[in-house]
Structure formats: C-alpha cells, structure tokens
Amino acid sequence: EVQLxxxxxxxxxxxxxxxxxxxxxxxTVSSNYMSWVRxxxxxxxxxxxxxxxxxxxxxxxxxxxxxxxSRDNSKNTLYLQMNSLxxxxxxxxxxxxxxxxxxxxRPLNWFDPWGQxxxxxxxx
Amino acid sequence: xxxxxxPPSVSVSPGQTARITCSGDALPKQYAYWYQQKPGQxxxxxxxxxxxxxxxxxxxxxxxSSGTTVTLTISGVxxxxxxxxxxxxxxxxxxYPRVVFGGGTKLTVL
Numbered sequence: 001e002v003q004l005x006x007x008x009x010x011x012x013x014x015x016x017x018x019x020x021x022x023x024x025x026x027x028t029v030s031s032n033y034m035s036w037v038r039x040x041x042x043x044x045x046x047x048x049x050x051x052x053x054x055x056x057x058x059x060x061x062x063x064x065x066x067x068x069x070s071r072d073n074s075k076n077t078l079y080l081q082m083n084s085l086x087x088x089x090x091x092x093x094x095x096x097x098x099x100x101x102x103x104x105x106r107p108l109n110w111f112d113p114w115g116q117x118x119x120x121x122x123x124x
Numbered sequence: 125x126x127x128x129x130x131p132p133s134v135s136v137s138p139g140q141t142a143r144i145t146c147s148g149d150a151l152p153k154q155y156a157y158w159y160q161q162k163p164g165q166x167x168x169x170x171x172x173x174x175x176x177x178x179x180x181x182x183x184x185x186x187x188x189s190s191g192t193t194v195t196l197t198i199s200g201v202x203x204x205x206x207x208x209x210x211x212x213x214x215x216x217x218x219x220y221p222r223v224v225f226g227g228g229t230k231l232t233v234l
Binding site for chain 2: 044046094100113114
C-alpha cells in the first residue's frame with residue numbers, strides 16, 4: 001500500500017527552526033517527484049516546494065531562502081527544513097507524491113497520495 | 125501571478141446534482157485537477173486531467189472543461205460528499221511549472 005506519514009511538527013517561536021519528515025512506503029521517494037503543500041488554519045491549500053527525481057528543487061516565493069527540501073534515499077524519507085519561521089508559516093504541512101510529465105502537448109501535474117499532515121505553529 | 129477562481133460555497137439537497145466551477149486564463153493550455161478534503165483529513169484526488177477519475181472514486185464524480193472554465197460535477201449527491209473541493213493547475217510561464225490551487229469551495233448537503 002502506498003502511504004506517506006509526516007512527523008516533526010510542533011510549536012516554535014518566531015525566528016526558530018523546525019525539520020519535518022515524511023516517511024514513504026509502497027514506493028521509492030528517489031524515483032518520484034515529491035512535494036510539500038501547506039494549509040493555514042481555515043484557509044486553502046498552498047504549494048510550498050518540490051524535489052524532482054533528478055534532485056532539482058523549487059520553492060514558492062513565500063518560503064524561498066528559508067525552507068529547504070531534501071530526501072534520504074536510504075530511509076525513503078522526504079524532509080523540509082524550515083528556518084527563520086514566521087507567524088504566517090503556521091499551517092498543517094502535507095507531503096505528497098507529485099506526478100509530473102511534460103512530454104505531451106499539455107503537461108501533467110497532480111498530487112497523489114497525500115500524507116495525513118503535521119501541524120506547525122509559530123508563536124511566542 | 126496566475127490565479128484560479130472558485131465560488132466559496134455551493135449548496136444542494138441529497139440526490140441533486142452539484143456543479144463546482146474553477147476559472148483561470150491558462151486552463152485551455154493546462155489540465156485541471158480536483159481534490160476533496162473533509163474536515164480534519166488530507167486532500168484526496170477525485171479528478172485528474174480535467175475529466176479522468178482515479179480508481180476508487182465513485183462514478184458520480186465527473187469533470188469537464190470548456191475554455192477558461194473547468195467544472196466538477198457530482199451527480200446524485202450524498203451526505204458523505206459534504207466537503208471542501210479544490211481545483212489545481214499549473215502556471216508554466218516561468219522556468220518551471222508553478223502549482224496553483226483555487227481558493228476552495230465548500231459543498232454543503234442540505
């Protein structure tokens with residue numbers, strides 16, 4: 001069964017750091033595109049970051065320079081290192097497998113499956 | 125920046141048909157995807173490539189596309205379909221395709 005399990009969320013002060021983990025089972029993280037998506041309390045979904053199977057990484061402008069996405073192939077785990085955290089980073093963070101294919105006339109890109117999410121609260 | 129626009133809410137009675145729209149200038153050139161999110165749960169993909177249904181998703185869920193608008197249709201709505209629904213597409217105008225989500229639509233089953 002394909003499954004993603006996040007961990008590492010919690011309460012952190014503004015300016016602090018936190019590392020989220022996403023353990024995958026049923027498929028190989030390094031062979032897939034993987035992404036983080038967040039959802040502030042009562043708000044919609046916001047894409048945060050993606051790591052391609054080849055290792056390229058991309059970030060939303062709101063987190064660029066502060067967050068780093070990475071993976072550990074030996075542990076089949078995805079990470080999100082979050083530094084210089086702000087109150088507006090408070091959200092449930094989901095990891096998701098990102099299916100991407102640009103070979104056709106129209107690129108394909110969707111998220112499936114998603115993990116259950118982990119809550120990050122930035123507050124003093 | 126590229127945006128996808130959804131109505132904040134849609135209400136229907138059980139057994140009726142619910143239609144949720146999503147509008148965006150790039151939709152004629154980009155596929156759209158739909159996610160269902162129930163309270164306290166992670167999103168679940170219900171439609172991909174405008175109108176394809178993943179395995180395990182009930183046949184009452186369907187998708188369509190016309191110009192700059194895509195539509196998620198739920199036929200014979202059931203109480204369990206009450207949830208938030210998000211459309212998603214991509215903005216390929218930059219160096220890499222940026223994922224874009226609509227603001228979400230709360231479906232209420234009366």
